[in-house]
Amino acid sequence: VQVEETGGGGVQAGGSLTLSCTVAGNIYKITTMAWYRQTFGSERELIARVTSEDGMTCYPHSVKDRFTISSDEKNTATLHMIDVRPGDTAVYSCNVDGYTPGLGPGLRIPFNAWGQGTQVTVSS
Numbered sequence: 001v002q003v004e005e006t007g008g009g010g011v012q013a014g015g016s017l018t019l020s021c022t023v024a025g026n027i028y029k030i031t032t033m034a035w036y037r038q039t040f041g042s043e044r045e046l047i048a049r050v051t052s053e054d055g056m057t058c059y060p061h062s063v064k065d066r067f068t069i070s071s072d073e074k075n076t077a078t079l080h081m082i083d084v085r086p087g088d089t090a091v092y093s094c095n096v097d098g099y100t101p102g103l104g105p106g107l108r109i110p111f112n113a114w115g116q117g118t119q120v121t122v123s124s
Contacts, residue, residue, distance in 0.1 A: 001025035001113045005094050008118030015122075016082045021094030021115060023075040028108055030098035033077035035069060037090035037120075044093070048079055063088075084122045093117040 007019040021033060034049035048069035050057045057069055066084070071077040077094060094115040099108040 001027060001096070001098075001100065001111050003094050003096055003113045003115035005092065005115045005118040008092060008120050010121045010123060011084055013085055013122055013124045015084055016080070017084060017120060018081070019079040019092055019094075019118060019120070021077040021079075021096070023096050023098075023113070026100055027075065028099045028101045030071075030075055030096060032097045033069075033071050034095045035067075035077070035079045035092055036095060037088075037092045038117075039090045045090075047092075050077060081120075084120075086122045086124050088120060089122045090120060091117040092120050 002024045004022050005019060011017045023030060030052050032049055032051050035047050036044045037047050038044040047063050048059050048067055050069045050071045052071060059067060066082055068080045069077060096113050099110055102109050
């Protein structure tokens with residue numbers, strides 16, 4: 001399973017940016033897709049998660065009402081960010097939970113995969 005993030009870059013404070021996460025491989029089912037961010041010397045922070053089955057989302061208070069995560073049936077998750085702030089500067093990574101087909105009929109193997117991350121830099 002391969003996870004790839006695209007869409008990072010530089011943006012002015014108050015602007016918007018959209019990140020995309022694409023999952024490739026022999027996948028039976030994706031259960032959740034999530035975005036995390038991390039700055040140097042800090043812990044990785046969960047900033048958005050979406051559940052594939054029912055579309056439920058969750059966000060921490062720091063990004064709620066500014067960031068929106070969505071996913072589609074093509075194994076892609078999008079993170080739309082508005083009103084970005086210098087404090088949003090970080091490396092953003094996509095994390096995916098799901099199942100790949102097993103070797104026998106009806107068998108499924110769970111997986112958890114990360115992308116390489118994409119840099120987002122917000123200038124004031």
